[in-house]
Amino acid sequence: MKLVNVICYYCGSNRSSFFDSENGFNLVKCDSCGLLYVNPRPSDEDITKGAETGLHQGEQTLDLTGSFNEEHVKRFNKILNKIYGKNIPAENSSWLDIGCGHGEFLIALKQKYDSKLIFKGCEPNSVKVDSAVSKGLDVETFFPEEHDGVYDYVSLLNVYSHLSNPLNSLNSWKNLVKTGGELLLETGDTTGLTTHTIAKPYYLPDHLSFATKDIVVDILKRVGFEIIKIHYFRHQGIPDLNLVNVPYDIKETITGKKNIKELKKYSRKYSYRDMWIRARRVED
Numbered sequence: 001m002k003l004v005n006v007i008c009y010y011c012g013s014n015r016s017s018f019f020d021s022e023n024g025f026n027l028v029k030c031d032s033c034g035l036l037y038v039n040p041r042p043s044d045e046d047i048t049k050g051a052e053t054g055l056h057q058g059e060q061t062l063d064l065t066g067s068f069n070e071e072h073v074k075r076f077n078k079i080l081n082k083i084y085g086k087n088i089p090a091e092n093s094s095w096l097d098i099g100c101g102h103g104e105f106l107i108a109l110k111q112k113y114d115s116k117l118i119f120k121g122c123e124p125n126s127v128k129v130d131s132a133v134s135k136g137l138d139v140e141t142f143f144p145e146e147h148d149g150v151y152d153y154v155s156l157l158n159v160y161s162h163l164s165n166p167l168n169s170l171n172s173w174k175n176l177v178k179t180g181g182e183l184l185l186e187t188g189d190t191t192g193l194t195t196h197t198i199a200k201p202y203y204l205p206d207h208l209s210f211a212t213k214d215i216v217v218d219i220l221k222r223v224g225f226e227i228i229k230i231h232y233f234r235h236q237g238i239p240d241l242n243l244v245n246v247p248y249d250i251k252e253t254i255t256g257k258k259n260i261k262e263l264k265k266y267s268r269k270y271s272y273r274d275m276w277i278r279a280r281r282v283e284d
């Protein structure tokens with residue numbers, strides 16, 4: 001695998017300090033803006049291949065294809081209610097979910113909005129596409145920057161950290177959102193986190209960077225969005241310990257913690273909060 005040396009995509013600085021390592025990759029912190037990014041990182045070609053196959057090469061090959069998860073649908077339902085409340089989008093509004101995976105978020109949207117909206121999903125991994133299509137969803141593989149559709153809503157959940165240059169991607173993908181339309185972007189917020197408190201594993205090199213709220217908000221503003229509201233919810237895959245119906249063995253599988261006491265301690269210690277940024281596209 002060919003590795004490439006990169007500079008900070010946000011502020012352009014080439015000065016960084018070692019932060020942590022995992023799976024044979026180094027995560028560095030930009031001395032200037034605090035962005036955490038993998039350096040050196042896989043080539044763009046290998047990143048695309050990884051997204052298509054779900055296989056990510058390192059000291060160990062990570063297989064992150066997974067399967068459809070009903071628990072994610074339930075979690076998304078709760079989150080949608082908290083973010084949008086009773087606001088029902090106009091009939092025939094269109095919604096594109098980029099990086100829709102097995103389609104859990106699209107299913108949650110369908111359950112909330114029934115047939116009032118037109119839904120589409122974009123997903124590079126062919127196993128995930130087949131899985132989503134088998135649920136009756138309209139999901140295809142395409143490069144968002146080459147797609148000529150325009151949507152009232154576009155969502156990007158757990159996509160940001162997978163992008164080699166989110167600033168460039170968002171600048172080109174904004175054209176998928178109608179003027180006045182909305183973007184919903186979910187990613188982790190590393191503000192104030194240290195190697196001791198940040199959520200692990202990092203899943204390097206599937207994840208390529210982790211940003212602070214200020215960085216993501218500034219990028220969105222720069223490419224042409226205004227922020228409506230930022231919500232915080234527990235990280236995907238980390239069950240809310242208050243959810244009594246999540247089986248303990250699932251929690252254990254995710255965290256590797258052998259008893260509830262240990263798990264609670266772990267959950268308090270590490271930050272598993274994700275930010276969900278609701279933003280509106282303003283006129284160019």
Ligand SMILES: [Zn+2]
Pocket residue numbers: 008009010011012013030031032033034035
């Ligand atoms: Zn920087």
